[in-house]
Amino acid sequence: MTTLQPVRGTHDLLPLEHRKHSYIIDAARKVAASYGFLEMATPLLEFKEVFKRTLGDVSDIVTKEMYEIVKRGDEEIVLRPEGTAGIARAVMSNGLTQSMPLKFFYEGPMFRYERPQKGRLRQLHQIGAELFGVSDSMGDVEVIALAFDILKVLGLSQHVTLEINTLGDDESRKLYRDHLVAYLKDHHASLSPDSQQRLDRNPLRILDTKDEGDKKILNGAPLLTESLNAFSQEMFLKIQEGLNALKIPFQLNPHLVRGLDYYCHIAFEFTTTELGSQGTVLAGGRYDGLMTTMGGPSIPGVGWAGGIDRLALMLSEDALPPFIRPIAIIPMDEAFDIKGLELAQALRGQGHVVEMTYGGNLGKRLKKANKMNAHYAFILGEAEVASHTVTLKDLDTGEQTQLPREQIGEWLKDKGIS
């Protein structure tokens, strides 16, 4: 019985759902191309090391959420939990580090062993964009603008809020980290158990807490902006300037922190209130240290990933392009099936969407044509075949005419489909 269920946290994408996914991917792909981002794909399988080194040894993704699928000797192979590290690995593997900048768009499934919830799956689907080799803040602006444009095209920009923050460069972040830890240690006893743990592992994450008691303590905490050096400050301001110039609305959220180790400077999240606690729909930041962490040259980078599954939850059915209603081919009975097939092929060759009806008498086949939401039924019976004509029926109005085969194209053109 259980073998008939999908694996926990995985999901069949039935046509209706799949349509949303491909709509999102197509839209994103198109917008990304207009920014000069080239699509690429990396394997679903990577060596564990790729993520262990980059995401940070203590991040949840590495410590408990990775699917390890094969072990051969010392090889530890995992299903990729996210996209950026794999793309960065590919840049190095393929010796692409010589010519910068590089702009990549990608799409595909990621795997994380988490407790499933609405909008949180073990096989999740992401779109993503990465820009390598640009340390200028204009790169950050463009990358965010790309994300915003995609959300706009999807009709979701009104339903999300862009929040940004800066983590500063290494120097600033380390300084702040010390200040914060010093402050929080004084309040250690009153912190929530979760935050007490985070104090050792990832203290910046405490800023993001949902615990009310923690929030009160944080009100008196030192601010990251106070620890920013001049360079980091200027970088952040320039990005805001750029966003303003492009009329991309945003909110400053000094408590916004990214979970993965490789982030620095800008951190941004597009969030929605429509999906419960899984509110983050697209998020990213700058990761200047990523390449060196992987043992490569020092190449800056900035990028984001968006959750297709979450975006799909926000898309309403009627936001999608309408289905093309098919033409149904109706041979009156089996004797004319072959004639029907030939007609269907000819029409498909001209670019029409054509469905064959199988079996049954005229009434039954019309019923099926109706069920498949066909706009027109092309009927072929004894009389039609003998006179080399087809009976063309409009299933919405019920009108029908019998025309010579050669005039079908004309007739379809009159109906506005060609």
Next chain:
RNA sequence: GCGGGUGUAGCUCAAUUGGUUAGAGCGCCAGUUUGUGGUACUGGAGGUCGUGGGUUCGAUUCCCAUCACUCGCCCCA
């Protein structure tokens, strides 16, 4: 991984203090209609009441376990 809720037909939901043959709407199939669909009417199929165990003369109903979904936490897209 932690805490709460839910699980009856393909879908949305009923089923009285535990009681014999588990119902409805929608959908599906067929007929009324052998060269005309949609509407209408008539009929039909479809359930091991998530799964396993326990209590009981008897369990969809009570108890335990388990699985899945779901809400919140953790984490993240």
